[in-house]
Amino acid sequence: MHYFAFKRNTLYCENTRIKKLAEGFGTPLYVYSERTIREHYNKIKKAFKEVKPLICYSVKANSNLSILKIIKSLGGGLDIVSGGELYRAKAVKCRPEKIVYASVGKSEAEIKDALKYGILMFNVESAAELERINSACIKMKKKAKVSLRFNPDVEPGTHTYITTGKKETKFGLDEGSLKKIFLESKRYKSIVLCGIHIHIGSQITTSHPFLKALKKVSGIVKYLRTKNIAIDYLNIGGGLGIVYGEEKPQTAADFAKKVLPLIKPLSLKLIIEPGRFIVGNAGVLVAKVLYIKDTKSKRFIIVDAAMNDLIRPSLYDAYHTIVGVDKVKGPPGRSSDIVGPVCESGDFLGKDRPLKVKEGDYIAVLGAGAYGFSMSSNYNSRPRPAEVLVKNNKTTLVRKRENYKDLIEKEV
Known part of the structure; x- marks a missing residue:
């Protein structure tokens, strides 16, 4: 569910016309719906309410401070993956x-910053990393809570680049290595090993891979208890898929109904790390049509947004629904590729779309709220877009558009 819809043949975000935003703020432009963000967060909270999870929003999905503030206002925490994301968490005063x-x-510097701030725990992916954290704790005279990330070697049925729970990926520990660390936990004098973490991938549309992974986790927890090793936390990561085109992903309620029978008997505190599920369909990328180029083999709709603004189609061959901001009566337009100005043949937002637009019209790329701006770049020395947040009929500029001066201000 999201709040981008056509009213009187023009696209709205909540009660605000997209065309008005494009004309007022310029393009390319990211537009986010606050109501959608709040509702998606609350769907997860409601689905898992009987176990009262800590919902740690995955900052990498969309790290805009205004979105992090919304998550904080809802009682959520943050899942971070870098010192920069910790800095953002501090900026919005997220409770450590x-x-x-x-x-x-x-x-080591990132570890020390996190220890100093007093975060809940580290999700640790290797024995070497655990040694590094233990060493930092000794130097700082602190203790650190740690969950070990388990790699369950399950196929999540998603794109290879966002598959993270297979044995050939760089993520997590295999079962033998994980058990060994728990059994030797007394070696780590400044570490409190208190949890198991899994994150098997992103844009997963079925519960089966999660169930397979959780059955393995359940076996590990039971094994550790036979060795008098108790843990307190189970972090099941994120990865819930959304609708980009024809997908039919599970709802939060369906997902909870499937996984809770495996989670509840373990009597552990649950942590969930949703990102895309909360913000993916809460954002669109708006672009202006610059040219229509007809060739003997194909029609190209050239717009002012490009792969540097939204790289998912180029990087993952990802599908995003693309619509004209104003509906045009009559039959569909000629099948066209929607492309940007970047000097790469791989610079496209969509291929073979029957989009009926003309020069000067606006288009909207739907489902661009996650891994859109957060993966953007200045490739071809292109300034990054502005971002706006809509709440009903009120619009807030939450990131100013970059200019040419911004491109070179750090250079000498």
Whole structure:
């Protein structure tokens, strides 16, 4: 569910016309719906209410401070993966006991910053990382809570680049290595090993991979208890898929109904790390049509947004629904590729779309709220877009558009 819809043949975000935003703020432009963000968060909260989870929003999905503030206002925590994301968490005054820190490559400086802030726990991915955290704790005379990330070697049925729970990926520990660390936990004098973490991938549309992974986790927890090793937390990560085109992903309620029978008997505190599920369909990328180019083999709709603004189609061959901001009567337009100005043949937002637009019209790329701006770049020396947040009929500029001066201000 989201709050982007056509009213009187023009696209709205909640009660605000997209065309008015494009004309007022310029394009390319990211537009976010606050109501959608709040409702998606609350759907997860409601689905898992009987176990009262800590919902740690995945900052990497969309790290805009205004969105983080919404999550905080709802009582949520944050899942961070870098020192920069910790800095953002501090900026919005997220309570440290609601922050979990993942990433296979935490630097010593990042570890120390997190220890100083007093985060809830680190999700640790290797024995070497655990040694590094233990060493930092000794130097700082602190203790650190740690969940070990388990790699269950399950196929999540998603794109290879966002598959993170297979044995050939860089993520997590295999079962033998994980058990060994728990059994030797007394070696780590400044570490409190208190949980198991899994995150098997992103844009997963079925519960089956989660169930397979959780059955393995359940076996590990039971094994550890036979060795008198008790843990307090189970972090099941994120990865719930959304609708980009023809997908039919599970709802939060369906997902909870399937996984809770495996989670509840373990009697552990539950942590969930949703990102895309909360913000994916809460955002669109608006662009202006610059040219229509007809060739003998294909029609190209050239717009002012490009792969540097939204890289998912180019990187993952991801599908996003694309619509004209104003509906045009009559039959569909000629099948066209929607492309940007970047000097790459891989610079496209969509291919073979029957989009009926003309020069000067606006288009909207739907489902762009997650991994859109957060993965954007200045490739081809293109300034990054502005971002606006809509609440009913009120619009707030939550990130100013970059200019050419911004592109070179750090250079010498």
